[in-house]
Amino acid sequence: MGHKLSIFRGLLTFKSNQQKIWGVLIFLSIVTAVEVALGILKPPFLLKPVLGMKGLNWIFILLTIVKAYYIAWDFMHLRDEKRNLTFSIVLPLLVLIPFLIFILLFEADYIFGVMDSGFVSWNF
């Protein structure tokens, strides 16, 4: 099986598959370190709400998806599979999960509004 040895859209090319694995590990470790550092420092300018959530939370979610991409593409070697196989695996998830998130979080926000401004006292 041939390995594709470039990551970051060809910006970084490794000599062997083993080197690529270590390269990806270093990258994932850096991302995790950045997440932890941000989580501990909590820079005040990132705590402002952006699109209904703290800006910092959007950064965390984005970095998580970046990590997930490199785990799936390089560790689970989706990069080396046929494109049809790759996308028959990834597309159902990319469609269904955001859909589930969308309906449930909107519903939860609505219920929060009812409990917050309704007549039911739950906080006693």
Next chain:
Amino acid sequence: MESSVEHFDEDLWSGGKKPLDSSYGKMMMWFFIVSDALTFSGFLVAYGFSRFKNIDSWPIADEVFHHFPFLHGVDAPMYYVALMTFILIFSSVTMVLAVDAGHKMQKNKVAFYMLLTIIGGAVFVGSQAWEWKNFIKGEYGALETKGGQILQFVSEDTGKRVSLSSFTSKSSSPRLYQTKDKGIWFFSEEKPPTFTVAEVQEGFLKNPLLRVKSEKIDPKSGHKIILTRAESAVKVSQAKYVVEGANLIRNEYGNRLFADFFFFITGFHGFHVLSGVVINVVIFLNILIGTYQKRGHYEMVEKVGLYWHFVDLVWVFVFTFFYLV
């Protein structure tokens, strides 16, 4: 019949072609992973649902998970789970290296990297057990009101959490807890908390510096709201239960659902890691006795590797949504 069995080429599926250039076993592993990913996303989205529903009172992760081994009393939020994340990613790397060595048919290297992977997985499961132990045991204790609201205690001068045992003393006439040998119709009684509600209330009145930290989050600062002394006294007088640590019914950290989701999601993930370790051990033993060397390929290592990376992938999400966000 005989010939069809003997000449069955496992590289070609029955249609005479290899669909999507993938072997049967590998594709089935991918089917399983996709369905399992949907299961996990269902759990995590349900967690998000409960969290958004209680967005103004959900426990703050940094205040719950702040332990680090051998550093007692040191406030170390997230460092430990970050370390766990790193351990799991590292064991993923040794797994890829095992798969890579398998492609080159280097038996000893595959075995060595598999062993490292198993060790990494075992360390991770152990870490999770330690995390659970801290979570179940709790550190400070709290009161619960009739409405299920958790009242934590902070000191007015330092602003830090105060444990129940630091200001409460056992009364001279403690409640008698029943055991089987003392009654006729007695079945069982749950292990009681260290203190009764009355003892905690008495201790609260004796310590004028104590204040109640409510579940509500101040939208401006993002911290939990600390009540005034007068408000605190009202809340404390309404308390119904003493809560120490966490179980599936109530927990000292806040919303009841928080502990339920913690146990359920990290437990389900931990169970995946545990079964992954068991499967890895089986594969490791097979490598040692040369099963795959005889078979001519190490595809089994690759398949179990896919599962192992998937478990790592799920942890990346659990880490974000339980500890970071």
